[in-house]
Amino acid sequence: MATRTRRPERREEPLSRQRIVEAAIGLLDTAGEGALTFRALAERLATGPGAIYWHVTGKDELLNAATDAVIATTMTADTTSTADATPQEAIRTLALGVFDAIDAHPWIGTQLSRAPSQSPILRVFEHLGRHVQTLGVPHPAQFTAASTLLNYILGVGGRNAANARVHQPHTSRTEFINATATAWAGLDPDEYPFTRNVADQLRDHDDRTEFLAGLDLILTGITTHQNPTDPTSP
Structure with a gap:
């Protein structure tokens, strides 16, 4: 009986505030402020809304962080x-x-x-x-x-x-x-x-x-x- 080679598990990049902000900027650029919801952001990041709330408290904070990231550059x-x-x-x-x-x-x-x-x-x-x-x-x-x-x-x-x-x-x-x-x-x-x-x-x-x-x-x-x-x- 042939042995099956076990595929190495793909290591996902850990969720961070920076990743969340970058994803929010991408969503805002393509769909506008009205499309920025924690549900849509969670789908883009392949995570749950609760994990995002661990890093940002709400939409206002996220919008400010996204704006600040662009302006800081x-x-x-x-x-x-x-x-x-x-x-x-x-x-x-x-x-x-x-x-x-x-x-x-x-x-x-x-x-x-x-x-x-x-x-x-x-x-x-x-x-x-x-x-x-x-x-x-x-x-x-x-x-x-x-x-x-x-x-x-x-x-x-x-x-x-x-x-x-x-x-x-x-x-x-x-x-x-x-x-x-x-x-x-x-x-x-x-x-x-x-x-x-x-x-x-x-x-x-x-x-x-x-x-x-x-x-x-x-x-x-x-x-x-x-x-x-x-x-x-x-």
């Missing part, structure tokens, strides 16, 4: 890539990193705006504040400068992500923008003269380029405000 990149950069360059790099993170993970924009006192948004605010200080902004104006930059980044980044979600199935961004530009061009010329006039600019614009252009306007305002031109100087 962005902040790490900011620290390593801006060591020798000017303050303006550092702010541009940081802002674009957060913009791209929101674009890749659209649910992050909502989470950052929803929890202003928690660590993900504080990471961004802290890094912006340090760059604002390096820029030489006087202390009384530092909060306003950092807050204005933060609000711009979250506002434009979140709107860009929201626009991406309103595309109809099988409709590309280019098709969506072209359709919107065509609609603008057909507006009443007396009621919407400006909007009609920039319809072609909407059609041809690049989101990241426009984002950086707006950021530069804010940075110019900050630096001009702290170093106003003396009207009495020659």
Whole structure:
């Protein structure tokens, strides 16, 4: 009688908070916040919901941890890539990193705006504040400068992500923008003269380029405000 060779047991990777957070990010990216349930997460991890509760207490904590994981990566990149950069360059790099993170993970924009006192948004605010200080902004104006930059980044980044979600199935961004530009061009010329006039600019614009252009306007305002031109100087 032939002997059966016993297959070695497959050693599963132990369940950890990091694995849970990574799985949650994957679920959020593919299906959105509404699909993030402990049941769905347990199926993805091949475990029971009770095992997940051992590491996180609920959905709010999990969403915060997932957001923090993505933002922490962005902040790490900011620290390593801006060591020798000017303050303006550092702010541009940081802002674009957060913009791209929101674009890749659209649910992050909502989470950052929803929890202003928690660590993900504080990471961004802290890094912006340090760059604002390096820029030489006087202390009384530092909060306003950092807050204005933060609000711009979250506002434009979140709107860009929201626009991406309103595309109809099988409709590309280019098709969506072209359709919107065509609609603008057909507006009443007396009621919407400006909007009609920039319809072609909407059609041809690049989101990241426009984002950086707006950021530069804010940075110019900050630096001009702290170093106003003396009207009495020659």
